Amino acid sequence: MVAAVRVHKTGGPEVLTYEEIDIPAPGPGQVRLKQHTAGVNFIDTYFRSGMYPSPVGLPFVSGNEGAGEVLAVGPGVSDIKVGDRVGYVSALGAYAAERLLPAERAVKLPDKISYEQAAGMMLKGMTVEYLLNRTFKVRGGMNVLIHAAAGGIGLIACQWANLLGATVIGTAGSKEKAALAKANGCHHTILYRDEDFVAKVKEITGGKLCEVVYDGIGKATFPASLDCIKPLGMFVSFGNASGSIEAFNINILQAKGSLFATRPTLNTYAAKREDLLAIANSLFSVVTSGKVKIPVNQRYALKDAAQAHRDLESRATTGSSILIP
Numbered sequence: 001m002v003a004a005v006r007v008h009k010t011g012g013p014e015v016l017t018y019e020e021i022d023i024p025a026p027g028p029g030q031v032r033l034k035q036h037t038a039g040v041n042f043i044d045t046y047f048r049s050g051m052y053p054s055p056v057g058l059p060f061v062s063g064n065e066g067a068g069e070v071l072a073v074g075p076g077v078s079d080i081k082v083g084d085r086v087g088y089v090s091a092l093g094a095y096a097a098e099r100l101l102p103a104e105r106a107v108k109l110p111d112k113i114s115y116e117q118a119a120g121m122m123l124k125g126m127t128v129e130y131l132l133n134r135t136f137k138v139r140g141g142m143n144v145l146i147h148a149a150a151g152g153i154g155l156i157a158c159q160w161a162n163l164l165g166a167t168v169i170g171t172a173g174s175k176e177k178a179a180l181a182k183a184n185g186c187h188h189t190i191l192y193r194d195e196d197f198v199a200k201v202k203e204i205t206g207g208k209l210c211e212v213v214y215d216g217i218g219k220a221t222f223p224a225s226l227d228c229i230k231p232l233g234m235f236v237s238f239g240n241a242s243g244s245i246e247a248f249n250i251n252i253l254q255a256k257g258s259l260f261a262t263r264p265t266l267n268t269y270a271a272k273r274e275d276l277l278a279i280a281n282s283l284f285s286v287v288t289s290g291k292v293k294i295p296v297n298q299r300y301a302l303k304d305a306a307q308a309h310r311d312l313e314s315r316a317t318t319g320s321s322i323l324i325p
């Protein structure tokens with residue numbers, strides 16, 4: 001039996017139940033992992049609340065990101081060995097001391113990447129990689145708006161967009177968060193709870209607006225985010241921290257300058273193993289070179305997962321949060 005945090009019925013943070021579960025021997029194509037750390041992500045709250053249906057039904061072990069050491073491998077697994085240090089993303093079941101994982105989703109960690117860093121970045125950092133390099137290619141001289149710039153995705157995205165040479169504009173919920181975003185590569189910050197962020201973007205860019213807006217907030221920043229984008233620019237809606245964007249008339253994109261809009265997920269970009277590894281290696285490269293840091297700013301014991309969710313949902317966190325079994 002091992003410690004795990006399960007959801008038996010969807011709801012608020014209180015439905016996260018700390019208990020002991022059985023882990024069977026790994027089946028074909030699976031590995032058994034001793035988890036050193038698990039990442040906490042907004043998507044965990046969507047599965048917990050029922051906004052996203054659990055692919056394995058109820059009950060399910062919460063969590064989509066983690067890192068640990070391979071204890072056993074199932075039949076047919078050849079490229080992952082007992083003792084390997086691995087990280088993974090997008091495989092429900094991370095909030096546990098041990099777990100089974102499809103070997104096909106396991107990524108070997110370079111020696112220079114710690115388990116803490118891995119749990120703080122496999123989901124968030126790989127998301128930033130595909131958002132800035134694949135969904136829309138950020139280049140030098142572009143104006144880029146990143147919402148929730150001091151968040152888990154936000155702090156990594158600000159550093160990486162800065163590294164790519166963009167002028168980085170970030171929104172933040174408090175002065176402290178804005179200062180943190182600035183210390184992580186954001187050139188200009190906007191306190192979007194007090195200031196009109198569209199007017200500020202116009203002022204900062206001298207009316208030129210942004211080539212791209214990265215919006216993980218959803219309902220609260222739509223459609224205003226569209227008014228921050230240049231003609232023919234890109235609206236990247238990648239999350240729903242404030243709730244989902246409601247159905248809208250697509251003609252709004254024409255009216256606001258023939259804009260492009262996309263709603264991407266890492267699951268699609270990393271669906272093939274070769275893409276999963278390419279995105280992970282690109283992330284490992286910027287992190288091991290020291291060009292992008294992974295700020296793990298909250299650490300919780302596994303049994304305190306509900307508190308981690310409360311903090312994330314009440315905007316009390318910055319950077320990445322991890323659970324330690």
Ligand SMILES: NC(=O)c1ccc[n+]([C@@H]2O[C@H](COP(=O)([O-])OP(=O)(O)OC[C@H]3O[C@@H](n4cnc5c(N)ncnc54)[C@H](OP(=O)(O)O)[C@@H]3O)[C@@H](O)[C@H]2O)c1
Pocket residue numbers: 040041042043123124127148149150151152153154171172173174177216217220238239240241242243264265266267312313314315316317318319
């Ligand atoms: N599509 C993908 O592939 C993908 C992958 C990973 C994450 N995501 C999305 O990326 C977004 C950020 O994820 P994260 O895990 O890094 O979270 P996070 O940014 O660390 O936390 C969410 C932040 O959103 C801001 N926020 C604004 N309105 C909010 C509200 N009503 N309730 C709660 N927070 C609010 C808060 O920052 P301020 O106080 O500064 O406003 C809060 O700290 C989420 O929407 C998530 O679903 C998408």
